[in-house]
Amino acid sequence: MVMLTRSPNLTAHLPPVSRIIVYPDSKVRFNLPVTLTGQVTDVTLNLQLASGWAKNQLEDLSFKLYSPSDQAKDPLDWVSYAGLWWRYPGWHDFAGGKSTPIQPKGSTRGSESFSMEDGFDGIYAGGTWQLEVGFAPYNTSYNTGDIANNLIESWSLEVGTANPHGTAVTGVAAAGGNLLSGVAPESQLAALRLIGTVDPATYAYGAQGSTIADALFQAKTAPEGVNRNNEIDIFNNSWGPEYMREFPLAIAALKSGFEKGRNGLGNIYIFSSGNDGAEIGHINYNNLTNSRGAIAVGAITRDGKFARYSTQAPFVVAYSDNATSDPDYGIFTTAINQRITDFGGTSAAAPFVAGVSALMLDVNPNLTARDVQHILAKTAYKNDPTHPDWHINGGGYHVNPQYGFGAVDPVAAVNAAMNWTPVGEEVMATGGKQLKNVLSNIKDNQFVTDTIPIAEDITVERAEVIVDINHPDWKDLTFILKSPYGNESTLMHSIPNDPYGIGKTYTVNPGSNSWTFTSTEHWGESSLGAWTLEVHDEKGNQVEGDWNAWRLNLYGTEPTVNVTATQPDASENGIQGEFTITRTGSTKNPLTVSYAVDGTATNGADYEQLTGSAVIPAGQSSVKVAVMPIFDNLIDNGDETVELTLTDGNDYNLGRHLTDTVIVANSTMPSENWNAKFINRTAGDIFERSTYDFSEPVATRDLGYQSSNGKFGLKVDWGSNSPAPELGVQADNFAMQTWTRREFEAGKLYKIVTKSDDGVWFGLRNIQTREWVGDSVVVGEDGADWKERNMADAPRTIFFKVPITGKYDFYVDYAEKDAQAAVDFTVEEAGYFAQDVDPFSQWHSTFYWWDRKRGSQPAGDFFANGGDPSNAIGTVNLGSDTRSDGKKGIVVDWGDGAALGDVRLPDNNFAIRSFTEENLEAGRQYQMRVRADDGFQLMAKNKATNAVRYITPQNQWQRTFGEYQVIDFTVTTDGTYEIYFDTYEERGDASFDLSWEAVS
Incomplete structure (x- = not known):
């Protein structure tokens, strides 16, 4: 994720100026205003002297560069109303008035540059820099007019700064060093100049917030097609303006980024709520922080309590310091010059939420800006749960004017983001397109109310109140909005003239009679009904005003x-x-x-x-x-x-x-019974199952319920008769489809044992998903006994699993050709069994089922860690490890029937891990002769050391048909070895032949 923070480093290339001050004490100073914030890291003076000055003349002159002697700020613009610290970053403890001497070498060199990095360490850049030229008053060859007008043709400065505040903010969000980690350490960072162009002479902002607007939203895409609002996801803003300062361009830019940024998903704007405290502070004095596109973040202390400096009515809160000088209660973060410092204020709380937002976008980059707000509101928790101002609003949210929705929970927010369902399109419900007239006088110690009915029923996110009030000092006023539910939110509260006793009395008033308030305390409530606004005058100071009009806009979603x-x-x-x-x-x-x-x-x-x-x-x-x-x-x-x-x-x-x-x-029979349909066929097409059509059966039958001892199945014997002669079903060459409903558990191994006359085919369909488990329970003929056969033939055992737990319709297709007609099979969970085996003289063999739907052979490491326990069928004794020809090894040929003729074992789709024990000598050459249908692997493991000698490549199946494969091997240590012979059988005949002997 890309996050915007305050810039950690900026460089100004300032043009030459001609502003000159002439002093009576034989000095001339040339002034240059610098509008950068931040601490100076280096300064370069570029100086162009006029021609005609001889070197000996210059030696009698003194040159000095002075840093600003005062900050470029208006105290009421920049200082916190709570008197706690500067509101804007970068204007910290001023260390101005430093000077550094220089000595030009002469006009013959033309332009000269002087690097003065060390001379101005520790000062802040903003303000008026001065270049002073002095001379001895007794030197009559000079006069101030000549120097002022003729000595210097031009001069400029290159000033590099590092912003301590911006660097600290950045570290909280995204520090990625070895010693310190931010919330989202893998985020990318971008830095934009935001407030560095305040005019130091007039203290004026850019017109209507144009500088701030340019930083928040790039209205025009760059020529190369890049728009930074599509590249930057999250804008962190740890700063705030003077109360009720109007920024129409900046407000519009924030709205555009919220709606259009990130290719239409919306930029996420995080703002610190401010450091003015709950008594006099409120986010509604700042039209950026209270925007519906902004997430205002307040601060809480280590114990989850309200930080006394945190401004009221944030969206959420996050941990910061507790307004003391104790560094143990600060937030540790990055500082300039690659150091670590402690940090605090809502400036530290905001980047914490910016980092959490980056983590949310990392797991779900498709979240909209509104999705992020919803997730933070939904997953925040009640810090300080005994605080008396907690209440549940009409939407079921816990809200508190000091804490908003509560403290951000990073884990809960990221988990919610993973599978978040996007919120609906934002809509607006309003009481009218124009302001509603009130025309009431606001008298001392009284209040006025007015109501706007809302006819639309949307789920509210933000309530927006636009008021037109003529009042000389809005500090007298309190605004309260009441929803139809009865929930109240304070939009602004009255402020004492000098609440902290710092000797400052000031007026709060927007630049016009109009101001926009917002509230998130009605989040989740219905818009339908009457909304009431109360305006209170609570000072009793004989200052009165008029409430002219107001408008209510409710933003949210339709259901x-x-x-x-x-x-x-x-x-x-x-x-x-x-x-x-x-x-x-x-x-x-x-x-x-x-x-x-x-x-x-x-x-x-x-x-x-x-x-x-x-x-x-x-x-x-x-x-x-x-x-x-x-x-x-x-x-x-x-x-x-x-x-x-x-x-x-x-x-x-x-x-x-x-x-x-x-x-x-449309069955008229119970689903747990065997429900059967019958059709007639011919001797030539009786086994052509793909052409069966049971949509219009000759007959239907309820074959009853057959289940006992954990098994279910079907056993019916019609002999040489028809199952429904009265309905026209033939005695020979008929087909049946029957089904019942049973529950199967994913991960368990099940088996079917069938000995029907003639063919049966088994299929499963999940009743919830309506999906078939393949064409049959396994694959093709492996899931069927689809052939002409007799009851006297050996039973067939088929193993299978289901992909998900649930109820399944178990289908059986049956074909009867001639003579006897009988269906006989059982279905049950395959229980593991084990026989006694002496591995020193016999073959200890464990059978595993494998799913041919996943491939034509089992995985080469099917036996790893003992194999998948749920696939293990049983352990059997395959007999002596000495063959009939006297050689060590084994010979097996089971044909196409079940292994060992044991109905507990399959005839297809199985793998065997077999081993026996043998004494082997180090250095002797042993030779193996092997062939297997279908694949094999060989290895020897020393019983004492567990060292493994792979005779064939590890976990790679070998295949040999007809001719024997001859393999020589040796071991490095004398001892007893387990000789492992792994084989698998896909289908058809099952046989393998192995022998070994010492050949040297």
Whole structure:
């Protein structure tokens, strides 16, 4: 993320000037105003002397450069009203009036430059610099007029500064050094000049805030196509202007960045709330800090209490110092000259939130500026929970005029940002396009009220109050806004003339009768109803005024509606489906949501009539729309669908989830029974399963419920008869599709044992997602026993897993060709089993299932750390490690049946980790002869040291068909070794052959 902070270093290239002061004491001073803030790091004087001055003449002159003797500031512009410290950064303890002598070498050299870095260390740059030329008063060859008019043709300064305040602010947000870390240490930084161009002579700002506006928003894209408001995400502002100073251009620039920056997502503007304290301070005296595009940050102390200097009504608060000189209570951060310093004030709290905002954008760069505000408001916590001013507003938020929504929680904010649903488009509800006339006198110790009704129902984020009041001193006044809910927010409170006894009496007054206040204390409330503004005069000083007019603008969102099928499966057997329509925002009032229905089911015929609208009641955030299937006792084209789609309305926005579907099962049989459909085929196409069509079956049957001892299955034997002769099902060459509903758990291994006559094919479909688990429970024929066979044939065992836990429809397709007709299979969780094995003389072999849907062979390290325990089927004894030919090894040929003829073991899609023990001698050459269908790996592990000798490359399957592969190997240490022989079987015949012997 890119964040803006105050500039840590700036350089001014100042033009030559001709402002001259002539002193009566044989000195001439040339003045040059410098408008930079910050501490001087280096100064270069560029001097051009006029021609005609001889070297001996110059030697009798003295030259000195003087730093400013006073700061370029207006005390009432720059000092905190609380008398605590300067409001603007950079104008710190002034150390002016330093001077450094120079000596020009003569006019023949023309232009000369003098670097005076060391001469002005520790001073601040802003103010009037002077170049002094002096001469002895008794030297009659000189006069001040000649020197003033003829000696110097031009002079200029290059002044480099480092801003201590900006450097400290930067460190809190993004320091990335080894000794000190900011909140977001991997952020990139940009620095812009903000207030350095205040005229030192007139103390005037740029016209209507133009300098500040240029820093906050780049109105025109650079020629190379780069706009910094698309490059800079977050603007941190640890500064603030004089009370009620009007900056129309700056305010407009902040609004533009908030709405257009970051390619339309909006720039995030963080402001320190100010250091004027709660008694006299309020963010509403600053039209930048109280902008709806700004996040004002107040300060709390280490114990979570209000920092006495922090200005009232922030958006959120963050930790800072406690206004003492004790550095242990400060915020440690970066200082100039690569040092660390302690820091404080709301200037330190703001960059903390800027850093948190950067972390939020790091996990979700698509957050809008308003999303960031919502997340901070939602995840802030109640610091100082016993403070009496905490209350719950009409939107359910905890708010406090001292703490806003509370202290920022970085972890909660970042976690919320990860999967944040964007807030709806910002809308405005207003009482009218023009100000409403009040025309009431504001009298001493009295108050005046007026009400504006709002007809729109939006969820409020910011309340904006524009007042037109003619009053000589607004410090007399208190403004209170009341929502229809009854929640009150103080927009401004009266200020004593000299609240801290610092001897200053001043007037607070905007440049006109108009001022804009805002409040976030109504966040989440409904706009609908009457809003009241109270204006109090609380001084009793015989100073009165007039309330002319006001306007109320409420910014927020219309409710966003979404729909979800919360019960997506319905049935004519009495199981109703259900949609849930939800809304965001305020729930104070009811909301009518419109929808359209579609799908293959007919509204009013296949299910009870849906009206096309639903009302979310007051106080509720959702409403359920039930789908009540109508029983028709018909067998039609499979399941039917009801599709509900939300449609436009005047009072809400459409969200991302506008459509969902309920499936209506047309079965007339219980879902936990085996529900069967039958069709007739021919001898030539009986096994062509892809051409089956059960949409118009010859017959349907309820085959009952069959489950016991943790198993379920189906066992029916029709012999040589038809399952439904009275309905026309043939005794031979018929097909059946049957299904039941069961719950399966992801990660568990299940097995099917089947010995049907003839073929069976197994498939699964998740009832929630409506997705099939592939074409069958495994892949193709591995998930089926689809062939002509007899009950007397060996059973087939098929293993499978499901991807997610839930209920599944378990489908079985069955084909009967001729003779006997019988279905017989069971389904159960595969329990691990183990046989006794003596690995010194026998093969200890563990069977693992592997999922062919993930590839045509298991992973080379399927056995790592013992393999996936949930894939382990069992451990068996594969017999002696001495073959019938007397060699050490093993020979196995299971054909295409189950391993060892054991129905607990599969015939396809398994891997085996087998080992036996053998004494091997160091240095002797051993030779292995091996072939395997399908793949193998070999290694030897020393039992005493666990050292491994890979005989084939580690975790790489070898494949050898027909001819033997011959592999020589040796070991480096005598001892007993475990000889590992890993094999896998994909499909077809399963066989492997291994032997070894010493050959030298």
